[in-house]
Amino acid sequence: MKPIIILTPLIAFSLVGSLHARGLNELINHYATLAKTQDALFDGFDAGRGKSLYMTKFLDGKKDTPSCTTCHTNDPTQAGETRAGKTIEPMAASTSPERYQSLKKTEKWFRRNCKSVLGRECTVTEKGDFLTYMKNS
């Protein structure tokens, strides 16, 4: 009886964990498929480029939000704060495994935040790089 009691939550937990990981992987795969249709030479996403995108201070966006780090801090495993004083759960998949479950939601925030920070929509490659960086963070 005892092993069942101990194992059941463990199995359930690992199932939930893998579901979450699957959510982010599915999103990355979605953008990879799009990238391939746009560019036959697409060579995969890159966490390093994603990190650079996350850290860069842009000049063409809205002046109050020059960079992702403005609200999300320099460390994606840390909680951030909106300009209106509300806590933002960390962006890193390791610390916020419940994120990245919905393509619609992901697209909504890319649309808004890329326009706020970069002054334009992000490219498919930028989105994939960003998510890959978050997956590895």
Added chain:
Amino acid sequence: MRVLNVLWYTIFSMNVFADNGYIEPVTDQIAKEECNACHFAFPAMMLPQASWKKILENLENHFGEDASLDSQTRQTIGEYLLSRSGDAGSTPSKFILGLDNGNPPIRITETEYWIKKHLHISEEKLQSRLAGLKANCAVCHLRAVNGIYRYE
């Protein structure tokens, strides 16, 4: 003595409560979720219809950020906010008094009523991080989320 204290406290808190009143928090689930994703979900009655319209028409430049929504979500939230706005009912809310409908404010902190109610609080304190740049009612009004704005 204790009885007297309790009596005074009761009368005092009743007065404060009567003065501050109850301000219905955002009840619509979609409005609550969307607004609250970035900031305290400000009650609809704190602004008139004209203000909410002005805000909803410019979500792409929402206080320095792009807060655009798909048209269906925006419409749902708009209908809710307008139906509960400060001038929607037969009795206007205190926030509406003295506002120029030709030039409606987009910040609640620009309404005469808000300014009057916060005169006793120093600008330094209001601008501090503790007060969340005046944008986070719940930092000082601990039960604002339930519609109670007594100073705590």
